[in-house]
Amino acid sequence: MAAKILANLIIMGSGIVARAFVQAYRQALTNASKSGVAHEAVQNIKRGSKVMAEPEARQVLGVTENSSWEEVVKKYDNLFERNAQNGSFYLQSKVHRAKECLEVVYQKRAEGKNTDS
Structure with missing residues (x-):
């Protein structure tokens, strides 16, 4: 029972x-x-395989090809913080992806200069 x-x-x-x-x-x-x-x-998920192109990254951050890495980082910090305050996750993500893209470009440049010496 x-x-x-x-x-x-x-x-x-x-x-x-x-x-x-x-x-x-x-x-x-x-x-x-x-x-x-x-x-x-x-x-x-749909965009997962797409990587931001360098011209788009420069346009997002508002930097030129002649800009130094320090300028890129300053622009990134400024835009990232502004979008964090205004609550735009999309723009914040776009700014972050742009910095990631340019980081690779600047690293390749630095490696190229080191091997030329």
Whole structure:
């Protein structure tokens, strides 16, 4: 008799937990779609293989080919902080990707100068 009651409690308990999980998952999806997180995640997956080109990176940061790395970092810090304050994650991400792209370019330049010496 006790085993039957225990089995019923386990079955009912697992049913309640399963329903709660499904409800929490649905709520999480609803919240994600309201905040645009789901759409942004899909877009990031689609763009995952695309790397920012150097001209676009320079345009985003507002630097020229003759700009020093210090100028690039100053522009990056300024733009990144401004977008952090205004809440534009997209622009903040764009600025960060631009810096990453230019970082590779400047590293290659530095390596090229070191091997020419």
